[in-house]
Structures are given as structure tokens and as C-alpha cells.
Amino acid sequence: MITFLSGGTGTPKLLLGVQQVMDRHEISVIVNTAEDIWISGNLISPDLDTVMYLFAGILNTETWWGIRNDSYTTHEEITRLGSDEFITIGDRDRAVHIARGEMLRKGVRLTNATKNLCDRFGVRETVLPMTDSEVTTQVKTDLGLIHFQEYWVRAKGKMMIEQVVRTYHEPPVATEEVLAVIEASDAVVIGPSNPITSISPILACEGMKSAIRDKYVIAVSPFIGTTPISGPAGALMQAAGFEPSSVGTFNCYEGITDIFIQDIRDPIEMSSSVRLDTMMTDEKKSVALALEVLRLVRKC
Numbered sequence: 454m455i456t457f458l459s460g461g462t463g464t465p466k467l468l469l470g471v472q473q474v475m476d477r478h479e480i481s482v483i484v485n486t487a488e489d490i491w492i493s494g495n496l497i498s499p500d501l502d503t504v505m506y507l508f509a510g511i512l513n514t515e516t517w518w519g520i521r522n523d524s525y526t527t528h529e530e531i532t533r534l535g536s537d538e539f540i541t542i543g544d545r546d547r548a549v550h551i552a553r554g555e556m557l558r559k560g561v562r563l564t565n566a567t568k569n570l571c572d573r574f575g576v577r578e579t580v581l582p583m584t585d586s587e588v589t590t591q592v593k594t595d596l597g598l599i600h601f602q603e604y605w606v607r608a609k610g611k612m613m614i615e616q617v618v619r620t621y622h623e624p625p626v627a628t629e630e631v632l633a634v635i636e637a638s639d640a641v642v643i644g645p646s647n648p649i650t651s652i653s654p655i656l657a658c659e660g661m662k663s664a665i666r667d668k669y670v671i672a673v674s675p676f677i678g679t680t681p682i683s684g685p686a687g688a689l690m691q692a693a694g695f696e697p698s699s700v701g702t703f704n705c706y707e708g709i710t711d712i713f714i715q716d717i718r719d720p721i722e723m724s725s726s727v728r729l730d731t732m733m734t735d736e737k738k739s740v741a742l743a744l745e746v747l748r749l750v751r752k753c
Contacts, residue, residue, distance in 0.1 A: 455750060456481040456638040456668075460651020461488070461500045462517045462683055463675050464644025465507050466733040470743030472508065472578070481579040481634040485646070486563065487590040487619060487654035490602050493531060493538055495550035496557060499602075500651065501567055501582060502549060509574035520545045539607040564628050579634060583655040584625040590650050591618045592692065601650055610685040614692045617649055619657065627658040635664045640750040643672035645682065645731060648705045649689040656706070665709055669753040671746060672710040673731055674699040677719045682732065699723060712749055 455475070457464060459482050471480060482504050489498045499518060506512035506520055513521040523543025532538055542550070549570060556566040562585045571580050590601040593616040604612055635641060646652055656662055676699050681687050687697035695701035699715045700723060715723060716731040727749065733739040 454479045454481055454634070454638045455747075456483060456634050456641050458483050458485075458641065458643045458646075458652055458655050459500065459504055460485045460644075460646030461503050463646040463673075464651075465503050465512070465517060466739050467642075467644045467673065467742060467746070468504065468507060469514070469736060470733070470739030470741070471746075473740055474743050474747060477508075477577040481581065481638065483581050483583055483631050483634070483655055485651045485654050486582045486584065487588045488601050488650065489587075489589070490540075490600055491554070492540055492542065492550070493536060493547075494554065495547065496554040497540065497542070497550050498553065498563075498567075498582070501580065502546070504580050505567070505571055505574060505576060508571075508576040508578050508580065511574075519543050540602065562628075564630055581628065581631050581634065583627065583631065583661070584658045585628055586621060586623055586625040588619055588621040588625040588654060590654060591620055592616070592689075593618060605685060610688070614688060617689055617693045619654060625654075625658045627660040627664070631658075632660055632664050635668060638668060640669040640671060640753060641665050642746060642750075643670065643706065643710070645673040645675040647675065647681075647684055647686045647689060648695070648702045649686065649693045653693075653705065656709075662707075662709065669712075669750070670710045671712045671714065671749055672702070672706055673714045673742075673746075674702050674716065674719070674726075676702060676721075677716045677732075678721060682716075699726070711753070714746075 485500045511520050513519045523545050528542050553566050563582045591598045592604045592614040594612045679697050690697040690701050695705050698721050713726045715726040717728045729745050
């Protein structure tokens with residue numbers, strides 16, 4: 454079994470290829486939940502949903518969020534009625550948020566709620582939230598601390614940020630299920646997701662780093678030069694005190710990686726990295742990178 458650490462876009466593109474070249478029961482994914490947010494009374498868990506929808510075969514892979522061919526009647530009506538619903542939510546997607554929120558209000562753990570939803574969608578892979586604790590990524594701006602979704606969706610990432618902050622009532626702890634899949638895995642793969650807002654929250658969960666250090670760890674850089682392949686990783690790396698590059702990503706992971714993968718186009722030299730084509734612009738390239746990652750796992 455291989456366990457992947459995933460955020461919202463980069464790693465799911467890799468998983469698109471992985472699910473085609475592995476036994477799907479041998480795939481486990483630990484997913485960032487620090488970008489979760491309650492909207493219109495319902496819990497959006499964007500990174501969990503992206504992975505779940507991908508494995509269910511219904512993900513909108515043009516946007517890499519939401520359900521393919523979804524309708525937006527409820528969102529259009531609720532905004533017409535004056536609600537500040539700044540995230541565009543599809544009708545089928547909203548049904549998932551409603552179901553998740555209801556389960557949590559009844560005392561169901563997020564881990565169990567996620568399993569219930571995955572079972573309903575026929576997902577064969579193991580999809581786990583990084584923790585059952587509530588933890589939130591915020592960014593410090595001229596307006597003070599705001600939720601990451603406010604920065605990235607409402608402000609479209611166009612605000613200057615000074616700092617990245619994770620807030621919680623109690624320090625997040627990796628669940629027993631998360632630690633169990635890591636223990637059972639042949640390797641852990643950190644996908645090319647945002648190092649600061651997608652991967653660091655997972656690694657920060659109590660028990661996670663010590664569990665991973667005993668495993669063979671492969672990490673894929675989300676940078677080519679100082680430019681992220683997608684998303685706001687550059688600004689967030691700088692705000693967190695890291696160089697926005699593959700070198701900065703490697704340093705962010707604090708020495709837990711056994712193999713670090715850079716793109717073949719990356720002009721920044723790292724003596725110990727493996728060079729592969731990480732630009733997963735279509736399904737064929739996702740499969741090709743997945744095969745290369747599996748080849749590296751088999752050599753460990």
C-alpha cells in the first residue's frame with residue numbers, strides 16, 4: 454500500500470494517474486482539512502471532496518473542484534436573497550456539505566463522516582481527513598487575520614499577506630486511522646500540493662511526523678523555478694519564511710524526504726533530486742508520472 458498526502462489540486466492530478474496503475478484498494482490518501490469552512494450552515498471540506506469526487510469518477514477536472522455538470526440553482530437563489538455566499542457551490546456538491554454538516558452536528562467524527570460519504574459514492578480507495586480536530590489556516594493581511602478561503606476565493610489571492618497562521622481550540626492530532634495506514638504502507642508520497650496550506654497542516658498534526666519518519670518518503674515539488682505550477686504557493690511560501698522554489702519546498706519538509714522530485718524544466722539545481730516531468734497537463738502525463746513514482750517506490 455502507498456499513502457499519499459494531498460491538498461486540493463496538485464496531488465489529485467497525480468492520483469488521477471495512480472488509480473489507473475495501482476490496485477485501488479492499495480491506495481490511501483490523507484487529506485488536508487485546514488481549509489474547511491462552514492458556509493450557509495454547511496461544512497465545505499474542499500480538499501476531501503476533490504479527492505472523493507476524483508475517485509468516484511465525478512470530479513470536474515476542468516476546475517479541479519466540484520462535481521462535473523453540476524447545477525447552481527440554490528447558489529443563485531441564495532445570493533439573490535442577500536446571503537454572502539462567496540464560494541460558488543453546485544447543487545449536488547451542496548448536498549454533500551449538508552450531509553457532512555448534519556453528521557458532525559450529531560457527533561459523528563469527520564473520519565467516519567468521510568467514510569460514510571465515500572461508501573455512498575462507491576469509492577474503493579481509503580480517504581482520510583488528517584485529523585478529527587477543527588483546525589483552520591488563516592492569513593494575516595492589512596485587514597487582520599482572515600480565513601484562507603477569504604483570501605484565495607473572495608480576494609482571488611490579490612491581497613498582500615504577511616503571515617500564515619493555523620488556529621485551533623486544541624492542537625490537532627493525527628487519528629488512529631491515519632497512523633494505521635501509514636504503518637501499513639510501503640511508502641508515503643507527498644504530492645505536488647501547496648507546501649504551506651496543503652501539506653504543512655498534515656505534517657503538523659501530533660504523531661504525524663514521527664510516523665512518517667519511519668517510512669520511505671517521496672515528495673514532488675510544486676515549483677518550476679520560483680513559480681508554482683498552480684495556485685498561490687509562491688506568496689504563501691514567502692509569508693511563511695521559505696524561498697518560493699523547490700529548495701524552499703525541500704526545506705519546508707524538514708528532512709523527512711528520502712527522494713525529492715523536481716520537474717525536468719526547473720532551472721534551480723538540487724544535487725540530490727530526481728528529475729521527472731511533473732507537468733500533468735493531461736491524463737496521459739498523470740499516468741506517466743504515477744508510473745515513475747511507483748518505480749521509485751519499488752526500488753526502496
